[in-house]
Amino acid sequence: MFNNAAAYDGYVGRWSRLVGEQFIAWLNIPFGRKWFDLGAGTGVLTSVILQQAVPESILGMDLSESYIERAHQNVRDERVQFKVADASTAVTDSPQFDVVVSGLVLNFVPSPQETLETMKLLAKPAGTVAAYVWDYAGKMEMMRHFWDAAIVLDPAAADMDSGKRFDICKPDNLRAAFEALNLSAVEVRPFDVQTVFKDFDDYWQPFLAAQGSISKYLTSLDDQAKNALRQQLQKQLPTNNDGSIHLTARAWAAKGIK
Ligand SMILES: C[S@@+](CC[C@H](N)C(=O)[O-])C[C@H]1O[C@@H](n2cnc3c(N)ncnc32)[C@H](O)[C@@H]1O
Secondary structure, eight states: OOOOHHHHIIIIIHHHHHHHHHHHHHHOOOSSOEEEEETOTTTHHHHHHHHHHOOSEEEEEESOHHHHHHHHHHOOOTTEEEEESOGGGOOOSSOOEEEEEEESOGGGSSOHHHHHHHHHHHEEEEEEEEEEEEOTTTTBHHHHHHHHHHHHHOGGGGGGOHHHHOGGGSHHHHHHHHHTTTOEEEEEEEEEEEEEESSHHHHHHHHHHOOSHHHHHHHTSOHHHHHHHHHHHHHHSOBOTTSOEEEEEEEEEEEEEO
């Protein structure tokens, strides 16, 4: 699913970075630690860790070759290593990392609980395990508007709605998944960022190039249906006089200590 790295940065990468900045500040990890970034993608969270947490090292792992290729271009630092591999089953002889994080990944793995178990295994004793996911069912408004509009025109679209499909993105479920790991000091909280689109096209175009459930849904529509959806969204989105669209994107974040 994740094979167009350039499109990712213009679609969701730009907003993930804003959440990542608040998330890394919240973790409040001392400088000089060893980090593991699970599902590092194009290097969005890795670069925030570098800038804010002054790490000793970061290992970023991702399944997607093209994303990791892009991560190499985006993040050039001798403390960082990227690897193409399935991180949900990554094993290590001994836990090596002070901090194991993932940004916007848990809903894309077959078993979020197993991936969290792996994250815990990778962390040293007293290490931090932490993650964030979009609030697809609630205030990830950019996507919420899309699915709400799609469902008005085509009730069957509800089956593809990320808000309905991704249980781990609901705060109670995220908390339960972290508590099931027997971590101490588990905390769950939202982070809101402002997603500002200069006009309707700035909102709409990235969906056409992007990956994920939305682009999959869009490619299933013929031109007429796509146009109807475009018009429905234009009707529905809160648009300012200058044409700009200001939405909120909420992520739920969780952390705990091993
Ligand atoms: C939405 S992107 C998030 C990327 C980045 N963390 C960010 O915040 O922008 C999800 C990433 O998870 C990766 N991913 C999904 N399952 C994975 C797995 N089992 N192992 C490693 N990476 C995985 C995808 O390839 C994709 O790059």
